[in-house]
Amino acid sequence: MARRPCCQETVEKPHPKTVIPIHWDNFFLPLAGPAKGMPFFIEDTKTVFYRQARYCESGAIDCLIQIPGTSIEA
Numbered sequence: 001m002a003r004r005p006c007c008q009e010t011v012e013k014p015h016p017k018t019v020i021p022i023h024w025d026n027f028f029l030p031l032a033g034p035a036k037g038m039p040f041f042i043e044d045t046k047t048v049f050y051r052q053a054r055y056c057e058s059g060a061i062d063c064l065i066q067i068p069g070t071s072i073e074a
Contacts, residue, residue, distance in 0.1 A: 007055040
């Protein structure tokens with residue numbers, strides 16, 4: 001059986017208008033420092049963001065990647 005992409009499970013099923021990835025930062029670093037993605041051997045954060053944004057784009061879904069330490073005003 002072929003493995004379904006994560007985006008199909010997390011983006012398609014709830015039918016959102018906008019996707020905002022959260023909890024992508026490295027959980028092994030203190031919160032006081034600048035936010036960094038997970039180590040490459042665990043997850044290639046830049047590639048995951050790119051794939052998720054392209055997936056959303058193909059389905060006419062906005063993908064908003066929040067800059068760490070900022071807030072999103074609705």
